[in-house]
Amino acid sequence: DQQVKQNSPSLSVQEGRISILNCDYTNSMFDYFLWYKKYPAEGPTFLISISSIKDKNEDGRFTVFLNKSAKHLSLHIVPSQPGDSAVYFCAARSGTSYDKVIFGPGTSLSVIP
Amino acid sequence: DTAVSQTPKYLVTQMGNDKSIKCEQNLGHDTMYWYKQDSKKFLKIMFSYNNKELIINETVPNRFSPKSPDKAHLNLHINSLELGDSAVYFCASSARTGFGNTIYFGEGSWLTVV
Numbered sequence: 034d035q036q037v038k039q040n041s042p043s044l045s046v047q048e049g050r051i052s053i054l055n056c057d058y059t060n061s062m063f064d065y066f067l068w069y070k071k072y073p074a075e076g077p078t079f080l081i082s083i084s085s086i087k088d089k090n091e092d093g094r095f096t097v098f099l100n101k102s103a104k105h106l107s108l109h110i111v112p113s114q115p116g117d118s119a120v121y122f123c124a125a126r127s128g129t130s131y132d133k134v135i136f137g138p139g140t141s142l143s144v145i146p
Numbered sequence: 147d148t149a150v151s152q153t154p155k156y157l158v159t160q161m162g163n164d165k166s167i168k169c170e171q172n173l174g175h176d177t178m179y180w181y182k183q184d185s186k187k188f189l190k191i192m193f194s195y196n197n198k199e200l201i202i203n204e205t206v207p208n209r210f211s212p213k214s215p216d217k218a219h220l221n222l223h224i225n226s227l228e229l230g231d232s233a234v235y236f237c238a239s240s241a242r243t244g245f246g247n248t249i250y251f252g253e254g255s256w257l258t259v260v
Contacts, residue, residue, distance in 0.1 A: 067248075076150070076236050076251030077189070122189060132177060132201055132240075134249060136189035 036060045037125050037137040045143045052110040054140050056123030059104065063125040067134070068097060068108050071120045080121070081108070113144045149173050150252035152237045158258045159227055166223045167255045169237030177201070178220035179238040179249065180212060189236070195220055227259045 038057045046052045056066075064085040069077035083090040083097045083106065090097050096109045110117055123137040152169040159165050171178060179202075180192040194202040198214040209225045224231060237252040 069251075074253070076238075076253045078251070079248045082248070120187075132179075132194045132196070133191055133204075135191075136181075138186065138188050 035138075036063075037123055037135050039121075039123055039137040039140045041140050042138070043141040043143070045145060046113045048115055048144055048146050049112045052108075052113045052117065052142055052144065054108040054110075054121050054123075054142065056106045056108075056137055057104055058106075058125050060125070060127060060135075061104070062127035063135075064128050065126050066097070066099060066106050067124040067126075068095075069122040069124060069136075071122060071139070077122055110142075113142075115144050115146050118142055118144045148252075150237055150239055150250050152235075152252040152255050154255060155253065156256045156258075158260060161227055161229060161259055163227050164223070164225045165227060165257070166221055167235055167237075167257070168219070168221045169252060170219050171237075171239040171250070172218065173239055173241070173250060174218075175239035175241050175250075176217055177240045177247075178214065178217070179240075180220065180222050181236040181238060181251070183234040183236065183254070185233070193220075193222075224257075229259050232257055232259045 067082040068080040070080045071077040081095045099106045120139040120141045122139045124134050126134045150171045177196045179194045183189050192206045193212045195214045211223045214220045234254045236254050238249045240247040240249045
């Protein structure tokens with residue numbers, strides 16, 4: 034029962050262009066969403082988050098958009114840089130269990146110089 | 147100055163053995179976790195502890211026993227290792243329970259059972 038889905042296992046983008054990573058969820062109780070970035074042989078690191086009361090959150094080159102009615106969120110990276118090449122995990126939690134963060138399977142982003 | 151550190155990073159062991167993975171965080175966080183990343187790359191929570199008290203136990207086999215001697219440490223002991231236990235195990239911590247807290251992960255421990 035996969036509550037957080039990332040249907041694109043991989044994505045390749047040219048340096049300088051926009052990267053768009055998508056995430057869908059099934060649990061309508063989720064009220065907080067996070068994106069983590071993971072390099073090989075390292076642990077995931079927090080990137081950006083968004084509360085369900087917002088539809089957009091921006092931090093530098095990274096913007097997360099949330100469409101609650103569609104149960105969909107996306108991470109935009111503009112402009113993409115080679116150092117952004119990593120696996121990106123979408124994650125979510127619900128108000129009933131803040132400690133239980135549910136992760137998606139990840140999308141591997143390659144930014145081509 | 148590693149915030150969440152876990153040892154060993156790599157572990158190869160035979161079926162049936164008992165092994166432990168140690169985790170320490172120097173962030174002053176109250177909550178610690180163990181996550182497992184399986185061969186399909188899914189990151190799944192196994193346990194969480196808040197101030198040494200077990201909060202989440204995600205139907206993990208009894209062979210897995212977390213131990214938190216203090217709030218800065220959460221060790222994972224695995225008895226009678228099986229081939230299916232091969233995975234990457236991530237320790238993590240967060241400042242508090244509740245809305246908006248960020249989870250900080252260690253670098254992972256690669257366990258291979260042969």
